Amino acid sequence: MNVSTRVVILLVVAALAACTASEPPPEAPVSRPVKLMTVGNDVPSRTLRFPGSVSAVKQSDMAFEVSGRIVEMPVTEGERVAAGTLLARLDARDYVAGRDRARAERNAARADFNRYDQAYKANAVTAQQLDQARRALEVAEAGYQQASKAMDETVLRAPFAGRIADKLVEDFANVQAKQPVLVLQSDDALEMRVSVPEVDWVREAPVSSPATIELEGDLQVVLSSLPDRPMPATITAFSGAADPVTRTFEVKVRFHPPAGVSASPGMTGHVAYTPPAESNGNALLVPADAVVTTPDNRPFVWVYEDSTGAVTRRLIDIGELSGDRLHVLAGLEAGERIAVAGVHTLADGAAVRPMGD
Incomplete structure (x- = not known):
């Protein structure tokens, strides 16, 4: 091996040693x-959550029992009304005339019956004639009651206190009997309907009727728009059998929105139930x-x-x-x-x- 070869080998060894010395030590694993x-x-402690939507405890699709043209509808959508408030009125002229005619026919039939009754007592008419007069009076009385009821049905009043959720017809529209004209919903109490899996229903609420439900945990309604304002709730009704497809029970939970909270039917949220911790x-x-x-x-x-x-x-x-x-x-x-x-x-x-x- 000549001198030049030795020099080259020494240079290579020195270079490798320098590279080895410059490499950092392996890092320890980072936790x-x-x-x-x-x-x-x-x-x-755990919380069971069941999504649902808010609905009114009481809702009525208000409709007239008779046909006619609306001449008055003094309420507006969103307005709160007391029980007995006038909601709408039909043109009642034809029904007034029908009632008056039926009243006159009833009065005439009554006078005829009184005459036949006196004549029967004087043996001037037969019992069959008296019975015919009595039946005529009964028919006339029924006709008068029907006509009076038809006239009363031209006025639509709120059966309970609530809020006008929707007006379904325009003012002065012609409507048919039993055609919904507006929707009235109670707003003093609301409810949320949820579907509870059968495994949770059997474990948490093994009951036979809503009156026997005594949950030891905390039951609340939480609206999606008010996640920080849970509202105490109670179970008011539930289905008697599980849905054959979803295997869930429909449960109705009632709650009362606190003052300052504007909760309305149609809102979404969930029912939260926190059972007590147990061994x-x-x-x-x-x-x-x-x-x-x-x-x-x-x-x-x-x-x-x-x-x-x-x-x-x-x-x-x-x-x-x-x-x-x-x-x-x-x-x-x-x-x-x-x-x-x-x-x-x-x-x-x-x-x-x-x-x-």
Whole structure:
């Protein structure tokens, strides 16, 4: 080996040594913050939420029982009216004339009956003639009552206090009998109709009638437009059988909007029920969002190990869903800590730290 070759080799070795010395040491794995939950036997306080829409407790599609032309409709949409308030009136001239004619016929039939009655007592007419006069009077009396009722039906009054939700016809329109002309809704109390899954209905409210419902937890109505103003509510009615398709029970929940809250039918929201926390034996409940599935649909959770500061995958056996939580039948023990957020981005052995540490 000549001198020039040795020089080249020394230069290459020196260059490699310099590159090796300039490389930084490998970085230690960075732990990411993760929200954890300690699993326990006590069922944590949970809230069951059932979406629904607001409707009036009482609603009436107001209609005349007779036909005619509207000559007066002094109410406007959105106006609040008291019970007995005049809502609309028909042109009653024909009905007044019909009533007066029926009254005259009734009076004539009554006078005829009185004459036949006196004549019968004097043995001047037969019992059959008296019966004919009595039947004529009864027919005339019925005709008068019918005509009087028809005239009264030309006036439409509010059967209860409420708010005019909609006017369905124009002023001075000709309407037919039983044709709705406006919609009246009560506004002192409202209700929300929701569909409750049968598993929650059986567990939380095993009752036979609304009068026996005594929920120990907290039942509230929360409007989507007022999420920070929950309103106390009570169950007033529910379906007697589950829907054959959805397997849910329809439940009506009544609530009273507080002063200053303008709640109206048609608004959306949900009914929130928070049952009291209770001991649940050996069963454990975990948030449904904390449970992940393997490619072959086996459920598991990420268990946090204090000794390693990392999470490991733990296969579990799950039971039925209760609200937003799942019953864990096997695979976890009380006191263990599991990840409950960001679980789809974790990996086995990933370094994490409890959120807030």
